[in-house]
Amino acid sequence: MRTFSVNLKNLKGAGFLLSGALLLSACGGSGSEGAAANENLTGSIQIDGSSTVYPITEAVAEEFRREAPDVKVTVGVSGSGGGMKKFSRGEIDIVNASRSINADEAAAAEQNGISYVELPVAYDGLTVVVHPENDWANDITLAELKKIWEPGAQNTITRWNQIRPEWPDQEIHLYGPGVESGTYDYFTEAVVGKSHSSRGDYTASEDDNVLVQGVSSDPYALGFFGYAYYEENKNKLKAVPVDDQNDSNGQGAILPTLETVKDGSYAPLSRPLFIYVSSKAAARPEVVEFVNFYLDNAPELSEEVGYIQLPAERYQEQKDKFQEFANGVNQQAAGANQQ
Template sequence: MKKLILITAVTFSVLSCGNNKKDQEGNGISIDGSSTVFPVTAAIAEEFRTEDPDVNVTIGVSGTGGGFQKFAKGDIDIANASRSIKEEEKAIANENNINFIELEVAYDGLAVIINPENDWVQCFTVDQLRKIWEPAAQGTITRWNQINPEWPDEEIHLYGPGVASGTFDYFTEAIMGESGSSRGDYTASEDDNVLVQGVAGDKFGLGFFGLAYFEENRNKLKIVGVDGGQGCIEPTVETVSNGTYAPLSRPLFIYVNSSSIQNNPKVIDFVNFYLNEAPSLLKDVGYVPLTPEEYKREQDKFKNFVEENQQ
């Protein structure tokens, strides 16, 4: 994954990750939201600059929830999201007369990861993950041998995304059956690199985040398969794209503000470029492309959205 590291480093040198106030002048495009979707959008933005170097694309990483907060107020043009927008977020957007479109851009699997020195866990069942992460586990499920008596009598040290993260929402919905349902006594961060460092330095650590971040750091971490009822399956390009890595595979999205495409034609150019170039760039940054038919569907959706909002 050297290319991912290079792209991210270059992107940070040319893109601002500040407060991303919507650029009302010139051709600026402002984006914020999911840390999971960030590498995809950053790679696209870097390639887009070769097509149109005069466009300044700024990308923030405040988590899916944080991105939707800004998006619903009209502060940014595009929101990166690792889940669909919630009803309460839609309501805020409606109050602010924000019309938008949701576009699928990739698939991702959630990686359940442990330290390489952990030699006792080979697979987790969904029931075991629920037992570890459910709200009732806080203060009570604290040791590995409480999950399996054959595992060590040692503390479990948990690492995971913060509550503003779409990854947190997806994991809790998939494992607990209710979005946001989780114990609170774990090391939380919106920055997946913090979680990588935490588990990589902790023999008794356990965490989860997007598969791409594991791929980038596989020399520091160990991935664990998940048994969703069909046997133990690890997330790969194949198992994520064909849906066998269940229930921890998901689509990733961008959301586009209609007023942005009305006021700034460069936003239209950027989104069209995104949907055209994503298939060739995604594997380089550790994500799974949609099928050609699915990209055509999203391109047609966006074309219709543009036509409706330019009348």
């Protein structure tokens, strides 16, 4: 597996070479012709958003830089919400998102004349984690997570034995993504029942590495973040199996793994991860090349950094969808130029 932090380093892997046409065919190009085409590309691509999707996008960007060294690809981290704000204002070309765009963000993009295409790139399983020395929380139910995280728990549910009487009479220290995070939105909707609704007295950060550091250094901590950050740091964290007691199959507590996320048994904390590409960006050849490169390499690179690839046919569907979107953008531009 690749290692990553806020800045991925020393990434290795085989890049898939694409043809250099402005609008690629569904299958794309390969071999030396594709390499030559990418080497002739210039320009820049601005990406921002989810810290959860960041490892995949930065891994793809690192490989793309090898194939198109004259294209500057910048990947930032401001959370899904922060990235969507920049995206809807036209400040970035692509946004990483660990949730779907919401109504307010879509309205802001429309107001600014920005259309977009949503492209799922991988699956994730939100992972509940504790310190390795925690020998009591060997499983937890969704109802117990709600009891911990709901707004009414603030200044009320503060000790481990308030969750289960047999757990220690010790203060519980909570860590989680900030309110701009799509992971926060998804977790609160799945666990509390309402997106963007939780207690506020917890240590919050848009940088998942900060959360990892917090939980891994505190025996009485509990936190949550994307599966890749647990997988990368499992030597200093303990994942807690989650029991969805509303599950009619009665499977009991399930650990997030590549298998349980992929087969849907780790529900409802499994989710798709996305990139969104703006219409203005899709009119530029370097962006078209990059997005096709992304979808060709996402299956391998998503698993290298700890996420779960989509079925192969889903990636082809996304390539076809992006192709149609880019074609439409360029047809509109051609029509405008003729007027």
